[in-house]
């Protein structure tokens with residue numbers, strides 16, 4: 001009897017202290033008509049890269065579904081810092097395929113590895129151009145079939161530019177957070193930020209072309225929080 005009481009007390013204490021994290025899930029919609037994507041003529045005309053494309057490749061500034069579902073939006077919680085799980089987090093992978101970065105919009109934690117692959121029969125170089133002090137500019141050549149490259153950044157910074165100095169049309173943008181509470185919206189416009197501790201937060205959605213929108217949210221104990229955000233085409 002005594003033992004059962006003790007167990008009950010321990011269980012009550014544990015639930016009082018360990019509030020259950022909840023997921024923040026949502027959908028992002030683009031309002032309005034985005035500008036027409038541009039042909040990447042230099043890629044099509046390049047002697048090595050051009051033959052990897054049957055059709056004219058275009059920019060992918062706005063990746064939008066039939067109902068306005070907007071991909072490539074970096075969604076994050078604001079006002080959280082020092083929570084990065086760093087190098088122990090699973091690496092994020094970016095590939096170079098047909099002389100284009102895939103994906104073109106990525107997000108990592110501070111210290112987390114960004115692994116860059118080269119799936120092309122073409123030499124690339126991968127040149128990171130951060131603007132926040134402490135984040136290293138790096139420039140590494142990568143042969144066809146060459147070993148993967150690894151990048152990581154110690155400071156939070158949104159949309160670090162990655163470029164290839166061999167192919168001036170190649171760009172990717174990597175956002176760095178010093179916490180794990182972020183996501184990039186998929187082709188269906190949805191995102192999920194997992195295991196958020198209960199509390200009130202500002203949710204920020206940042207798109208390279210459409211800009212920023214924020215929303216106040218509250219994550220309740222163990223329950224998913226559902227958000228619908230929209231950005232205006234610019």
Ligand SMILES: [Cu+2]
Nearest residue numbers: 124164166167
């Ligand atoms: Cu290249």
